[in-house]
Amino acid sequence: MTKQIMTSPTEKQKMPKEKDDQIAVDESEGWPQSRFLRACYRQRTDATPIWLMRQAGRYMQEYRQLRQSYGILDIIKTPELASEVTMQPVEAFNLDAAIIFADILPPLEGMGLSLEFVKGEGPVIHNPIRSADDIQRLRTPRPEESLSFTLEAIRLVRQELDSRGIPLIGFSGAPFTLACYAIEGGSSRNYVQAKSMMMGEPEHWHQLMNKFSEVVGHYLLAQAQAGAQVLQVFDSWVGALSPADYRDRVLPYTKQAIEIASRAGVPIIHFGTNTNGMLELIRDAGGDVIGVDWRIDLDVAWKRLGSEVAIQGNLDPVALFAPWPELKKRAQRILDLAGGQPGHIFNLGHGILPTTPVDNVRRLVDFVHEYTTNRVP
Numbered sequence: 001m002t003k004q005i006m007t008s009p010t011e012k013q014k015m016p017k018e019k020d021d022q023i024a025v026d027e028s029e030g031w032p033q034s035r036f037l038r039a040c041y042r043q044r045t046d047a048t049p050i051w052l053m054r055q056a057g058r059y060m061q062e063y064r065q066l067r068q069s070y071g072i073l074d075i076i077k078t079p080e081l082a083s084e085v086t087m088q089p090v091e092a093f094n095l096d097a098a099i100i101f102a103d104i105l106p107p108l109e110g111m112g113l114s115l116e117f118v119k120g121e122g123p124v125i126h127n128p129i130r131s132a133d134d135i136q137r138l139r140t141p142r143p144e145e146s147l148s149f150t151l152e153a154i155r156l157v158r159q160e161l162d163s164r165g166i167p168l169i170g171f172s173g174a175p176f177t178l179a180c181y182a183i184e185g186g187s188s189r190n191y192v193q194a195k196s197m198m199m200g201e202p203e204h205w206h207q208l209m210n211k212f213s214e215v216v217g218h219y220l221l222a223q224a225q226a227g228a229q230v231l232q233v234f235d236s237w238v239g240a241l242s243p244a245d246y247r248d249r250v251l252p253y254t255k256q257a258i259e260i261a262s263r264a265g266v267p268i269i270h271f272g273t274n275t276n277g278m279l280e281l282i283r284d285a286g287g288d289v290i291g292v293d294w295r296i297d298l299d300v301a302w303k304r305l306g307s308e309v310a311i312q313g314n315l316d317p318v319a320l321f322a323p324w325p326e327l328k329k330r331a332q333r334i335l336d337l338a339g340g341q342p343g344h345i346f347n348l349g350h351g352i353l354p355t356t357p358v359d360n361v362r363r364l365v366d367f368v369h370e371y372t373t374n375r376v377p
């Protein structure tokens with residue numbers, strides 16, 4: 001059998017789509033190119049890749065134990081700890097990707113906002129943005145200056161992952177989701193403050209979103225330069241918008257951030273929830289892979305998105321609480337809807353929940369691989 005020579009991700013534009021079933025060898029990296037990376041490029045894989053959003057976290061006993069000694073921001077800001085937590089789910093399950101342990105909110109600190117994770121309450125910004133002066137004052141530091149701990153954690157964890165052939169995902173919140181936190185001062189139900197600024201003060205909104213697109217774009221780019229092989233943009237709260245508002249007041253900034261990040265030449269996953277009214281717009285903002293939640297059937301979503309993008313999703317995270325036969329049926333349905341087409345990355349439709357039964361996670365990961373091994377569409 002002749003060995004195929006794979007191009008590196010930075011040469012993806014030149015890369016022809018493959019027609020055969022062979023798993024290529026990436027000679028430059030020294031290990032077989034992973035099924036996760038191949039799926040990002042819509043290449044055929046030996047089985048469907050799977051990873052889980054928020055795969056490191058409280059549902060794992062190893063994580064809870066570490067949290068008894070350290071706060072979440074301590075873990076994020078100590079590269080050795082962040083690296084250790086990143087590896088926890090990779091060691092426990094047969095996952096096809098790792099995601100760097102961080103959060104979408106630390107970039108706000110470098111911009112001048114005061115962030116705290118309050119027990120039982122979630123994230124709190126003590127000095128939220130409320131005025132034109134606040135926007136003026138927001139800094140846009142280089143990520144090497146304000147987020148060096150995550151860049152260092154990426155360098156550390158790559159060493160661990162490379163020997164296992166598992167790629168690393170870097171990530172950032174999208175400009176809109178970050179702006180919501182910065183303006184609201186924390187989680188919110190209706191985003192009254194943020195959307196009021198968007199609707200009523202378009203010039204201020206523009207200045208704010210410009211700053212966020214710059215910070216997000218350069219943060220993503222720096223993560224790829226530090227060693228992240230794939231980048232994911234989380235626009236978790238984008239579903240709060242009408243399609244017209246998304247198109248006119250948010251899409252240009254997400255697009256700009258993704259354009260900056262795409263200079264790294266690594267695949268970009270663009271994820272949002274509640275996006276049924278604007279899936280095509282989400283795709284138009286950019287991304288090689290579009291992440292969808294469970295509120296839409298995977299085949300319907302993929303048809304709307306078209307064959308030029310890969311798709312990630314989309315099991316309801318609550319399905320992991322169901323008895324195994326029921327969970328299996330639901331996972332199988334998603335795989336059947338994907339129909340073995342190259343370019344499906346199995347994931348949840350949103351982050352894994354804190355009390356998820358670990359056994360079901362293990363079974364799900366193994367089932368996705370077993371069910372799809374050597375499957376020909």
Ligand code: CP3
Nearest residue numbers: 053054055056057072099100101102103104122234236351
């Ligand atoms: O996926 C991973 O394993 C990497 C780690 C990761 C975390 N947060 C760690 C975390 C990722 C990718 C995130 C993203 C994130 N953070 C998002 C986007 C994804 C989504 O779920 O929509 C958002 C909106 C946040 C903001 C955030 N961080 C909230 C609202 C909270 C509190 C609520 C909660 O889930 O506890 C956090 C805290 C947080 N970030 C935890 C973890 C593991 C739990 C903190 C703890 O240990 O107490």
